[in-house]
Amino acid sequence: MYETNYHRPKTLADAAALLAKSDEVKLLAGGQTLLPTMKQRLAAPTDVIDLRHIDDLKGITESGSGGVRIGAAVTHAEVAGSETVRRLIPALASLAGEIGDPHVRHMGTIGGSIANNDPAADYPGALVGLNATVTTNKREMSADDFFTGLFETALEPDEIVTAVTFPAPEKAAYAKYPNPASRYSMAGVFAARLADGSIRVAVTGAGQGGVFRVSEMEQALSSNWSPDAIAGVKVAAGDMLSDIHGSADYRANLVSVMAKRAVAAAG
Amino acid sequence: MGVDGIGARVKRKEDRRFITGKGRYTDDMTAPGMGFAAFVRSPHAHAKVKSIDASAALDMPGVEAVLTGEQLVGDGVGNLICGWMIHSKDGTPMKMGAWRALEPEIVRHVGQAVAVVVADTLAQARDAAEAVVVDYEELPAVVDAVAALEPGAPQIHPEAENNLIYDWEIGDEAAVNAAFDSAKHVTSMEISNNRLVPNAMEPRAALADYDEAEEHYTLWTTSQNPHVARLVLSAFYNIAPEHKLRVIAPDVGGGFGSKIYVYPEEMVCLWASKRTGRPVKWVADRTEAFLTDAHGRDHKSHAEIALDENNRITALRVKTVANLGAYMSLFSSSVPTYLYATLLSGQYDIPAIHCNVKTVYTNTTPVDAYRGAGRPEATFLVERIMETTAREIGMDPAEFRRKNFITEFPHQTPVIMCYDSGDYNASLDAAMKAADYANFGARKAEAASRGKLRGIGMSCYIEACGIAPSQAVGSLGAGVGLWESAEVRVNPVGTIEVLTGSHSHGQGHETTFAQLVADRFGVGTDTVQIVHGDTDKVQFGMGTYGSRSGAVGMSAVVKALDKVEAKAKKLAAHLMEASEGDIVVEGGEFKVAGTDKSTPFFQLALAAYTAHNMPEGMEPGLKEGAFYDPTNFTFPAGTYICEVEVDPDTGKTEIVSFVAADDFGKIINPMIVEGQVHGGLTQGIGQALLENAAYDESGQLITASYMDYCMPRADDVPSFNLMTTETICPGNPLGMKGCGEAGAIGSPPAVINAITDAIGNNELEMPATPERVWRALQAAQPAQAAE
Amino acid sequence: MATVTITVNGKKRSATVEDRTLLVNFLRENAGLTGTHVGCDTSQCGACVVHVDGKAVKSCTMLAAQADGAEVVTIEGLAQGGELHPVQAAFHEHHGLQCGFCTPGMIMAATDMINRYGAKLDEATIRKELDGNICRCTGYHNIVKAIKAAADAMAGTAQAAE
Known part of the structure; x- marks a missing residue:
């Protein structure tokens, strides 16, 4: 790890002011991605x-x-253990x-996870799958607008x-x-029927561009919420990630399999 | 047997320090004024080193020195060597390319060190290492051993034409060919054995301290065999004469073979300590471990088996290409030859075997012994082709094996080994009973109702341990003898120290070796201390690998105990005015049989040291040493049965049951033996399902961290069902065979046989990742649909 | 440089360290507690697990400065007055360790999981909860046994005390 300067602001305003100072400043939330990256000298923030x-x-x-x-x-861990979350979602x-x-x-936090937008992270699936709203120190935006690509989000440089x-x-x-x-996720599918009856199927871990929705599955599930309804829907292998753990073909298959399982589990 | 004696499940004496955080590993050691080393490593698999510019690094804070290969060679530090000579079938010696601890001219694998930085802190050393500018000229690289043999492949060492190190053979080729000519059935298949990274949880480390006044070096290091390390560092690498070099292997966090060898980094720390005048410490990070710890396996073989009309095996023919990586590591040459081809007879009576092995240089990390070393490769080959043959001829795999078992001992195989004892039917029967083999069909049907594919597979393994008779290994090319030493010191108050040349890095020697003493003298294990791992304390010894600490190391302790007991009995007879033949040792006392006369052990010890009343001519003291040279290899064997369920949608395999029936001969501590088997099985299952050291074509190791190299975790393996059968090993005084490697040797074929049984497709390579299994299922489905 | 004060095993430890100093390095080098180990660089092996403010974390993936003001318990702080913690005792009793290198992290992970699940821990949960700890020696068999035994023993003790 390169040497860095550690800051511990008590207020959002202080954090934003520090962040605005330079491009080389990084936010340290749980640190479970940033610190390993810094340890491998793949990130070198002057300040955290x-x-x-x-x-x-x-x-x-x-x-x-x-x-x-x-x-x-x-x-x-707090989300997983939260009585409120377990009751409502x-x-x-x-x-x-x-x-x-x-x-x-x-240690890891929801804010850190979504701001990093690792294509293999789990939370982006939930945000897009549930049509969540992301609030920052500047604005609100929908999850669909927030995630813009591999490790890319709509966040401005000084936005938290x-x-x-x-x-x-x-x-x-x-x-x-x-x-x-x-x-990490090789294929994670979040399937939901929202309160307004709309259907969302969000996939994380598999796509080259990060989290994505499968509209064909959403349409099929709109008329028939069952695993069988999407059994024939395949995502295009050409859009999938490919690495030693799974080729694009295999990931495309996993998306179908996990989608069916998610729908079945949702009941 | 006493409470703590042979056969008792004695809880480990060494545990307390480890469970309270008081273990002392190399990285826990410090020395005043210590500097930290960071290596500058090649990012290329094959490149000329055109220049090294250290000027910027030298100006950085805390930097003491930047040292290069040119300086190392200039100082007369020797090349790393391979200590086992193998000759090709044409009689020519193996072709060993020069391996320098810091390479000044041509780097041959990613991660090879070209320079070292010594600085005040580790962070400073790493910062500076990054600032060393090395100008490389990239050369074409080759990572696959078969490809490296092809004409026009990149040439890696000038010494080895076409990258061929040796072209070796064993067995009677003419007899084998004749058997195949008259065979009623022949099964042939391609079998590859995937490359693995040992991954002891403690990364390698060294702390070297040169004392200028005494011209003496001390090296704390992660070694399985500190004396061998000292010998090699002294005799071949010119670091220092042996009496000026102390090697200490303190608590060592696992080895599995990878800590047998002397590596460049340890050598460089010693040399750099003298160069800089301060102690130098280096601790590998995990990526360095992946790039520089000797890897294991990496064979590609073609195997054929011939049967007669009664389904009895008449011959086995094998051609293997073994990848040894960029350099010949210390014992690398012996692994794909005498530790591999000599086990190709398995548990079977095979009249004729021929095996040809070509070993090859590639632009990859050197390959050497990893848990099992050669024997897992042999077992995988034999047990895969046995299973495949049984399927081809439509015979139950267990019955096919049983029909061909060796049943009489000693049994001379056509590939050197003479099996001394065993009962292969006994372990097969025990395993089949425990696995409820007979009712597998019902379980398969039940699984099918849940949409799962259930399969069962077995492996009847044999291995050779207790390596080995020195004369025998010498005649086969070994540069060392493979005996072991022990010294038993009875202290004046009756406590006992055992100094052993074996080294414990997880095996529990501090407990099991003490059990031998407890058993012999009826004293508690708490009065016994096992001393190991320090060349200044312990007499020369050969260390721990090849499941040898029991069969060889403990045999040396037994010999020393024999001598102590004999002398003590003589003294007891003298003190109690009895005949020596009437003295018995019981419950910590020397007694005169048939009388109530006795002398407690501690009193006898004291008498030996006060020496006020000794028999005529007896020397004072009670301390004896012994060297034990084994008379043969030992032959642990057994049957493993694995049952799996495959998820056809994802290809994911779950091991639902794993039965291991092992014959290890006499067992000193069943608890520790079971632990060894659990660990071995998990490494074998890791090889079969998860682990693979994968290189891309340019020679980058793409599995160089736990993000990509898949280590077995707790939820990848089941709880195991273990049992033992026992035939006593006639070759050593305790009747032991060894247990350290069996699990890793026997389990991979059992897993693959089970998966291929489940999916109905025999074409499946290790590791059987979900994707590979899924693809094999896709490939098998048209055939199934046609049925 | 940052001046960091951490209460380690009940004792206040202060040091001025580089901001990039990891908690594990602070513990090993500044506090002299070498029971916490480093087995990888990518936050997976779990040899470095300690408790920070009562929760198991990887001390290789936390800056010492982040822990400034926190309460940290390491493997050295588990036994009280020479009496082994029940998890330590269970690892010994069930041969849940071999080389000992992963053991401190395993034991700290195990105590954390028992804190959260108590006697509800079954084999499948234990195996799942060990996702962040790698052992190369034991094949996990006896580690799982030890954790189950410790969870049962601690639940029994807790019940008896009620």
Whole structure:
């Protein structure tokens, strides 16, 4: 790791001011991705801003519309264990409980995960699958607008995610096929029927451009919410990631399999 | 047997320090003024080193020195060597290319070191290492051994034309060919054995301290065999004469073969300590471990088996290409030859075997012994072709094996080994009973109702351990003898120290070796201390590998105990005025049989040291040493049965049951033996399902971290069902065969036989990743549909 | 440079360290507690697991500065007054360790998982919960046994105390 300067602001405004200073400043949320990257000297921020001590970024609350608002600095373990989340969106709690490993879940945060937008991360699937809203220190935006590509988001250089608000769906489930080595997602499918009856099928881990929706599956499920309805739907292998753990063909197959399992699990 | 004696499940004496965080590993050692080493490593698989510019690095804070291969060679540090001479079938010696600890001219694998930085802190050393500018001229690289033999392949060492190290053979080729000519059935197949990275959890490390006044070096290092390390460093690498070099292997966090060898980094730390005048420490990070620890396996073979009209095997013919990587590691040449081809008879009576082995240089990390070393490759080949043959001739795989088992001992195979004892039917029967083999069909049907494909597979393995009679290995090319040493020191108050040349890095010697003493004298294991791993404390010894610490290391302890007991009995007889033949040792006392006369062990020890009343001519003291040279290899054997369920949608395999029935001969501590089997099985299952050291065509190791190299985790393996059968090994005083490698040797074919049974397609390579299984299923489905 | 004060095993430890110093390095080098190990660079092996403010984390994936003001418990802080913690005792009793290198992280992970699940821990859950800890020696068989036994023993003790 290159030497860096550690900062621990107490307020969002202080954090934003530090972040605005230069492009070489990075936000340190749980650090479970950033620190390994820095250790491998693949990232060299001059400064890191610890977000874990800002009260505004903490807490899980029931949102006005019967959904859940999760502060950006809330850990995966907190989401997985939250009575509120388990009651309102059990699929989200179980997704959080499958990220990484128990120690990583104690540190890693939802804000950090979505801001990094690793194509193999789990949370982007839930955000897109549930049509969540991302709140930053500057604005609100839909998950569909937030994720813009591989490790890319709509965040401005001096913008900080403060919370994510998930509407409670009518039914939802996440089915994940983990990478056997890293335990990241090789194909994770979040399938949901939202309160307004709309259907969302979001896939993470498999696509070359990060999280994506499968509109053919969504249409098929709109008329018939059952695994059989999507049995014949295949995603294009050409759009899938390919590596030693799974070729594009294989990932395309996994997407179909995990989608069916998610729909079955959602009931 | 006493409470703590032979056969007892004694809890480990060494545990307390490890469970309280008080273990002392090499990285835990410090020395005043210590500097830290960071290596500058090649990013290329094959390149000329045109220049090295250290000027910027030398100006960085805390940097003490930047040292290069040119300086190393200039200082007369010797090349790394391979210590086992193999001759090609035409009689020419193996072609060993020059291997320098820091390469000044041509790098031959990614991660090879070209320079080292020594600085005040590790962070400074790493910062500076990055600032060393090396100008490389890239050369074409080759990573696949078969491709490396092709005409026009990149030439890696000038010494080895076409990258061929040796072209070796064993067995009677004419007899084998004749058997094939008259065979009623022939099965042939291509079999590859995937390359693995040992991955001991403690990365390699070294702390070297040169004392200028004494011209003496101390090296704390992660070694399975500190004396061999000292010998090699002294005799071949010119670091220092042996009496000026102390090698200490303190607590070592696993070895599995990878810590047998002396590597460039340890040598460089010693040399750099003298150069810089300060102690130098280096600890591998995991990526360095992936790039520089000797890898294992990496064979490609063509195998054929011939049967007569009674389905009895008449011959086995094997051609193997073994990838040894960019350099010949210390024992690399012996692995694909005498540790491999000599086991190709398996548990079977095969009249004729011929095996040809070509070993090849490639632009990859050197390959050497990894848990099992050669024997897993042989077992995988034999047990895969046995299974395949049984399927081809439509015979139950268990019955086909049983029909061809060796049943009489000793049995001379056509490939050197003479099996001394065994009962292969006994372990097969035990395993089949435990696995409920007979009712597999019902379980398969039940699984099918859940949409799962269930399969069963077995492996009847044999291996050769206890390596080995020195004269025998010498005649086969070994540069060392493979005996072991022990010294038993009874202290004046009756506590006992055992100094052994074996080294414990997880095996529990501090407990099991103490059990031998407890058993012999009826004392508690708490009065016994096992001393190992320090060349200044312990007499020369050969170390721990090849499942030899029991059969060879403990036999040396037994010999020393014999001598101590004999002397103690003489002294007891003298003190109690009895005849020596009447003295018995019981419950920590020397007794005169048939009388109530006795002398407690501690009193006898004291008498030996006060020496006030000794028999005529007896020297004071009670301390004896012994060297034990084995009379033969030992031959652990057994049957493993694996049952799997495959998810046809994803290709994911779950091991639902794993039965291991092993014959290890006499067992000293069943708890520890079971632990060895659990660990071995998991490594074998890892090879079969998960692990693969994969290179891309340019020679980059693409599985160089745990993000990509798939280590077995707790939820990848089941709880195991273990049992033992026992035939005593006649070759050593304890009747032991060895247990350290069996699990890793026997399990891969059992897993692959089970999966191929489940999916109905025999074409499946290791590791059987979900994608490979899924593809094999896709390939098998048209055939199934046609049925 | 950052001046960091961490309460380690109940004792306040202060040091001025580079900001890039990892918690594991602070523990090993500044606090002299070498029981916490480093087995990989990518936050997977779990040899470095300690408890920070009561939760198991990978000390190789946390800056020492991030832990400034925190309470840290390492393997050295588990036994009380020479009495082994029940998880330590269970690892010994069930031969849940061989080379010992992964053991501190395993034991810290095990105590954390028992804290969260108590007697509800079954074999499948234990195996799943060990996703972040790699052992190369034991094949996990006896580690799983030890954790189950410790969870049962601790639940029994807790019940008896009620």
